[in-house]
Amino acid sequence: MTETILNLAPSLGERAKAALGKRNLVLVGLMGAGKSAIGRIVAQQLGLSFVDTDTEIERVSRMSISELFAAYGEEEFRALETRVIKRLLRTGPRVVSTGGGAFINEKTRKQIERGGLSVWLNADLDVLWERVNKRDHRPLLKTENPKQTLKDLMDKRYPIYALADITVQSRDVRKEVIANEVLTSVIEYIGKDKTQ
Ligand SMILES: Nc1ncnc2c1ncn2[C@@H]1O[C@H](COP(=O)(O)OP(=O)(O)O)[C@@H](O)[C@H]1O
Numbered sequence: 001m002t003e004t005i006l007n008l009a010p011s012l013g014e015r016a017k018a019a020l021g022k023r024n025l026v027l028v029g030l031m032g033a034g035k036s037a038i039g040r041i042v043a044q045q046l047g048l049s050f051v052d053t054d055t056e057i058e059r060v061s062r063m064s065i066s067e068l069f070a071a072y073g074e075e076e077f078r079a080l081e082t083r084v085i086k087r088l089l090r091t092g093p094r095v096v097s098t099g100g101g102a103f104i105n106e107k108t109r110k111q112i113e114r115g116g117l118s119v120w121l122n123a124d125l126d127v128l129w130e131r132v133n134k135r136d137h138r139p140l141l142k143t144e145n146p147k148q149t150l151k152d153l154m155d156k157r158y159p160i161y162a163l164a165d166i167t168v169q170s171r172d173v174r175k176e177v178i179a180n181e182v183l184t185s186v187i188e189y190i191g192k193d194k195t196q
Pocket residue numbers: 029030031032033034035036037038131132171172173174175178
């Protein structure tokens with residue numbers, strides 16, 4: 001006779017979802033940190049919808065990020081990014097993976113602070129470089145020395161990413177490992193935050 005053993009313990013995703021309640025989860029960090037890739041997995045585990053802000057911007061504008069930068073410049077791109085993120089946060093809860101510059105823009109950062117829990121995927125230069133140098137769709141890295149550009153962006157942006165609610169170290173391990181660390185950190189952070 002076969003016996004079915006039911007595991008009734010809540011999964012990591014279920015526990016993190018209960019902790020998160022109605023809040024959005026917003027991934028921030030530099031290009032190549034894994035925001036888009038990890039956000040998708042985290043959303044699956046939470047049973048929430050997933051949106052990558054660059055993908056959403058490309059959908060509404062019917063242009064690629066590179067085309068937008070070329071046609072309208074970074075300032076216009078940032079204004080569009082702010083509007084898109086505001087709408088996505090208002091219509092959540094969901095997992096939102098932002099583009100690397102979003103959290104650096106003060107207006108967008110305030111929206112994220114109000115509208116969700118932010119997670120910085122921190123990573124060192126070699127990890128980022130290894131990942132971004134395989135593709136060429138990032139307009140800010142179309143420079144003579146893209147690795148140095150990435151380093152300059154790290155110096156400028158890391159103090160600001162550090163303002164995020166939670167930091168998780170992105171590194172050379174399976175994506176699922178990082179995704180689980182994000183979920184565990186959410187549970188720990190909300191457990192400690194007695195104001196919620
Ligand atoms: N933990 C990981 N291990 C291996 N590859 C990863 C990991 N996280 C991300 N990647 C890969 O690195 C590249 C950049 O990741 P992506 O999610 O696009 O970064 P971001 O959105 O932060 O710029 C993608 O090809 C992605 O599949």
